[in-house]
Amino acid sequence: MTNTKKDTDLDLTDPRQAKEYKLSQLLEKGINPYPAKFDRTHKAADIQAKYDSLENGEETTDVVRVAGRIMAMRNNGMFIDLVDATDKVQVFCHKDTMNEEALELLKLYDLGDIIGAEGTIRRTPRGELSVRVTSTVMLTKSLAPLPNKHEGLTDVETKYRQRYVDLIVNEESRDTLRARSKIIRFIRNYMDDMGTIEVETPNLQAIMGGASAKPFVTHHNALDSNFYLRVAPELALKRLIVGGLADGVYEIGRCFRNEGISMKHNPEFTSIEGYHAYYDYYDLMDLIEDLVRKTVEHIHGTTKITFGAQEIDFGQPWRRASMCDLIQEYTGLDFMAVETAQDAVELAKTKGVKLPDGTSWGAVVAEVFDERCEAKMIQPTHVMDMPVDVSPLAKIHRDDARLTERFETYINGWEIANAFSELNDPKIQGLRFDEQVELGKNGDEEAQMKDDDYVTALEYGLPPTGGWGMGLDRLVMLLTNSSNIRDVICFPTLKPLKEENEAPQNPQSISAPVVEAARSATDYQSVDEDARRFVIVVNGKEESTARLMNAIGHTMAGLAGDVATKQDFCFVDYQDADGGVHPSVSHYPVIVLKAKNSNKIKNIRDQAIEKNIAFTDFTDTMTIGKTQEQLAATQNQCGEELNYLGLCLFGDRDALSELTGKLSLYK
RNA sequence: GACCGCUUAGCUCAGCUGGUAGAGCAACUGACUUUUAAUCAGUAGGUCGAGGGUUCGGAUCCCUCAGCGGUCACCA
Numbered sequence: 001m002t003n004t005k006k007d008t009d010l011d012l013t014d015p016r017q018a019k020e021y022k023l024s025q026l027l028e029k030g031i032n033p034y035p036a037k038f039d040r041t042h043k044a045a046d047i048q049a050k051y052d053s054l055e056n057g058e059e060t061t062d063v064v065r066v067a068g069r070i071m072a073m074r075n076n077g078m079f080i081d082l083v084d085a086t087d088k089v090q091v092f093c094h095k096d097t098m099n100e101e102a103l104e105l106l107k108l109y110d111l112g113d114i115i116g117a118e119g120t121i122r123r124t125p126r127g128e129l130s131v132r133v134t135s136t137v138m139l140t141k142s143l144a145p146l147p148n149k150h151e152g153l154t155d156v157e158t159k160y161r162q163r164y165v166d167l168i169v170n171e172e173s174r175d176t177l178r179a180r181s182k183i184i185r186f187i188r189n190y191m192d193d194m195g196t197i198e199v200e201t202p203n204l205q206a207i208m209g210g211a212s213a214k215p216f217v218t219h220h221n222a223l224d225s226n227f228y229l230r231v232a233p234e235l236a237l238k239r240l241i242v243g244g245l246a247d248g249v250y251e252i253g254r255c256f257r258n259e260g261i262s263m264k265h266n267p268e269f270t271s272i273e274g275y276h277a278y279y280d281y282y283d284l285m286d287l288i289e290d291l292v293r294k295t296v297e298h299i300h301g302t303t304k305i306t307f308g309a310q311e312i313d314f315g316q317p318w319r320r321a322s323m324c325d326l327i328q329e330y331t332g333l334d335f336m337a338v339e340t341a342q343d344a345v346e347l348a349k350t351k352g353v354k355l356p357d358g359t360s361w362g363a364v365v366a367e368v369f370d371e372r373c374e375a376k377m378i379q380p381t382h383v384m385d386m387p388v389d390v391s392p393l394a395k396i397h398r399d400d401a402r403l404t405e406r407f408e409t410y411i412n413g414w415e416i417a418n419a420f421s422e423l424n425d426p427k428i429q430g431l432r433f434d435e436q437v438e439l440g441k442n443g444d445e446e447a448q449m450k451d452d453d454y455v456t457a458l459e460y461g462l463p464p465t466g467g468w469g470m471g472l473d474r475l476v477m478l479l480t481n482s483s484n485i486r487d488v489i490c491f492p493t494l495k496p497l498k499e500e501n502e503a504p505q506n507p508q509s510i511s512a513p514v515v516e517a518a519r520s521a522t523d524y525q526s527v528d529e530d531a532r533r534f535v536i537v538v539n540g541k542e543e544s545t546a547r548l549m550n551a552i553g554h555t556m557a558g559l560a561g562d563v564a565t566k567q568d569f570c571f572v573d574y575q576d577a578d579g580g581v582h583p584s585v586s587h588y589p590v591i592v593l594k595a596k597n598s599n600k601i602k603n604i605r606d607q608a609i610e611k612n613i614a615f616t617d618f619t620d621t622m623t624i625g626k627t628q629e630q631l632a633a634t635q636n637q638c639g640e641e642l643n644y645l646g647l648c649l650f651g652d653r654d655a656l657s658e659l660t661g662k663l664s665l666y667k
Numbered sequence: 668g669a670c671c672g673c674u675u676a677g678c679u680c681a682g683c684u685g686g687u688a689g690a691g692c693a694a695c696u697g698a699c700u701u702u703u704a705a706u707c708a709g710u711a712g713g714u715c716g717a718g719g720g721u722u723c724g725g726a727u728c729c730c731u732c733a734g735c736g737g738u739c740a741c742c743a
Contacts, residue, residue: 011711011712012696012711013711016677018693018694077705092702094701110694124701126702128701145694146693148677149704150691151691153678217711414743416743418743448741599732600732
């Protein structure tokens with residue numbers, strides 16, 4: 001291949017183009033750079049184990065075939081580190097055992113390529129177990145250059161977005177995700193061994209419940225119904241206990257919560273929930289303690305682990321203390337001695353925990369615990385007897401009606417598990433749901449919905465049952481010394497990358513499909529009011545309310561006038577008691593939202609063009625004098641020079657929600 | 668959602684109070700070699716996240732935007 005490099009226009013000093021060039025050379029030689037099959041006799045770890053006792057310099061005649069990714073090449077390809085999923089093995093390519101053709105081939109190999117190699121086993125005089133190669137085969141030519149071999153890949157974004165690169169380069173990432181698999185496998189086996197059965201319950205739930213959290217909402221077209229992605233599988237699992245499917249059931253699966261992302265929170269995460277007939281919460285403490293302790297031992301071979309600077313001991317019997325006792329221990333405040341909610345709020349205030357008046361006794365206790373105690377629960381601790389008003393699904397405490405038979409297990413200051421003797425009195429459960437609904441009406445977005453069918457299930461009879469849930473991601477974090485939940489999730493939730501394609505440059509006030517729509521009115525009864533809507537976005541930077549109202553009016557009028565010609569838009573004449581007629585042009589909801597600034601509006605407008613959503617907009621150049629002057633003023637500006645006062649969109653509810661869902665209401 | 672910080676070569680990073688953009692690794696050419704982040708000599712590689720402003724002059728200062736990170740808020 002002498003001087004053949006001149007026959008290319010590629011810039012060979014660019015790593016990527018150099019790889020392309022080598023690919024073309026392979027093809028020219030008639031070599032398939034992506035063959036279907038290579039029969040390997042050993043994995044790297046097999047070889048390392050089998051020949052562990054080989055002395056330095058010792059050689060065998062055993063022929064092996066190995067395959068893996070080239071992670072290092074030394075001495076012009078004489079020494080190649082081949083890495084597979086099990087380990088690394090060095091392959092030794094020397095002219096003594098390779099013919100010229102085979103040696104030439106090496107020049108077309110790069111870091112990152114996946115190759116197969118055949119040869120005999122030897123340990124080099126310096127002690128590296130190697131395959132003395134007679135021939136190699138290209139198995140997969142890689143075209144993307146690998147990150148720096150010393151520093152690896154440290155850019156966090158790339159690490160999570162392109163996890164495959166992270167995994168190739170960073171052994172810790174591989175180890176962490178492998179440990180995750182091992183941990184979950186162990187827990188599953190433990191649950192199976194104790195006779196509970198694994199079940200799967202719906203991710204799509206018509207009624208949201210089982211935990212206090214904001215849900216994701218989605219829509220099923222054929223059923224024309226909204227569903228919530230479950231925030232917890234709890235209520236479904238207990239129905240199975242009612243049915244007597246088994247004395248114990250468990251589910252390992254995903255939960256979805258539409259909340260903030262942090263080092264400890266991912267919008268979708270994995271939990272295990274288990275329900276056991278005839279268990280109470282004491283039995284659950286024993287269960288969780290035993291399960292976690294054995295898992296730690298399985299992974300680390302000991303019950304003591306180090307997380308960051310903390311040493312955590314899972315071996316000792318775990319501390320069990322009531323929430324109020326712990327609060328007293330850490331703050332000196334005795335909430336059990338306080339009767340009313342107002343006194344509780346006052347008491348919390350003495351230690352600087354401020355809560356709005358009207359906060360219930362239990363909510364105060366829970367809040368004070370979160371603020372003042374939670375972070376101190378480093379060693380495994382069962383925090384028992386949570387207040388009844390923050391535990392709508394737990395059974396009332398056998399000794400104190402203000403409390404429930406519920407506990408949370410804390411480790412390293414994190415809540416790892418949550419468990420209780422299940423509330424199985426259908427009447428009380430109904431009342432608890434009503435309280436939640438009331439909270440929801442008062443603006444608590446996390447309040448649970450009333451699940452009438454669940455109450456019905458309880459009416460058939462749920463035996464005394466203990467139920468628990470554990471966040472597996474957090475457990476994996478603890479056992480792998482990971483401080484960020486993203487490290488233990490293969491593909492953590494990230495904001496999608498914005499597409500680079502620019503929106504059409506020609507401003508177009510009404511999209512074509514709308515204009516071309518048929519021009520006939522329809523009877524309002526045949527129209528689905530919920531399917532479409534108007535959304536008006538106004539500029540939050542504009543200080544003049546009058547100008548905003550003006551913008552709302554203009555955009556609305558412009559757009560309504562046009563979309564009114566669509567088939568499913570109709571006029572409705574409202575008649576009052578006196579027979580007076582009030583004609584209305586808008587049959588659909590109108591929602592007014594506030595955008596941060598003009599540029600945000602422009603973004604939405606660009607997307608609307610791209611998605612063919614009807615809109616009209618209103619810029620401040622349209623407020624100058626008469627139409628002629630407005631035209632002139634507008635013509636002098638484009639792009640971000642235009643200051644948008646408002647934008648009115650009309651279209652499919654979900655499509656609009658995608659565009660404007662993040663904006664807040666204009667008040 | 669609020670505040671703070673970051674964005675420079677394929678990768679990891681320097682670049683001070685404004686004055687012609689730097690290193691290591693990777694790549695390329697060659698030398699040498701039983702190496703372990705091999706070594707040596709040489710070559711090439713950048714619209715300094717985007718846009719605007721101040722200035723004779725901006726990677727550097729100011730503003731806007733985007734992405735990412737951190738802290739807090741929210742959150743079991």
